[in-house]
Amino acid sequence: MSISLEKGQRISLEKNGQQLNKVCVGVNWGAIEKKGLFGGIKKVAVDLDASVSLYSASKDLQDLIYFGQLVSKDGSIVHSGDDTTGDLDGDDGLDNEVITVNLAQVPANVNFVAIILNSYKGQDFATIPFASVRLYEGTPTRVDQVVANYNIANDAKFSGAVSMVLGSFYRHNGAWKFKAIGEPTQDKKLEQLVKTVATSYL
Structure with a gap:
């Protein structure tokens, strides 16, 4: 039974008393539907980008995994690749982008692994018909x-x-936990978002 995350909620990454070290973060979204000139429906591609930023205990950026760097420098985090359209034919229930995180291999100098999302073309989140993120055991x-x-x-x-x-x-005390944040920011670009995470959300 999965937990529907709410802002500020913290969850323990344990299963049967054991640390859950390998998890996937999947993001699913749909293309925007607009009415055409002659009454039809036009699909507008949506390019959302899921990324992971790694920070030290002092909140200094250590690495960034995104569409331009699909694997972390140490190999512990792998991005499935850039999806530039979203689901064109309604929600297929599948993730458009998946990031695999092997927490056991994250370097000791990394204390925070942030999951962030930005709209590459500047398309307002409110205009996207559906968008969700899930944390799960498995593979892409x-x-x-x-x-x-x-x-x-x-x-x-x-x-x-x-x-x-x-x-x-x-x-936390030698084990990994997850904190749900779920907050929009005023940033327009990924570089700005990465800095905002360090100053306001860790």
Whole structure:
């Protein structure tokens, strides 16, 4: 049974008393539908970018995994690749981008692993018909068990925003935990978002 994440919620990454070290973060979204000139429906591609930023205990950026760098420098985090359209034929239930995180291999100098999302073309989150993120056990092509999910569609607070912080993994007493954040930011570009995470959300 998965948890529907709410802002500020913290979850323990344990299963049967054991640390859950390998998890996937999947993001699913749809193309925007607009009425055409002659009454038809036109599909407008949506390019959302899921990224992961790694920070030290002092909140200094250590690495950034995004569409331009699909694997972390140490190999512990792998991005499935850039999806530049979203689901064109309605929600197929599959993730458009998946980031695999092997927490056991994250370097000791990294204390925070933040999951962030931005709209590459500056398309307002509020105009996207559906968008959700889920944290699960499995692989990019197989979902074994959904640990938690977060629905970011149709929430008024995202109106006008093109960047958001989904949540972060953090070390606590030698174990990894996850904190749901789910907050839009005023940033327009990924570089700005990465800095905002460090100053306001860790």
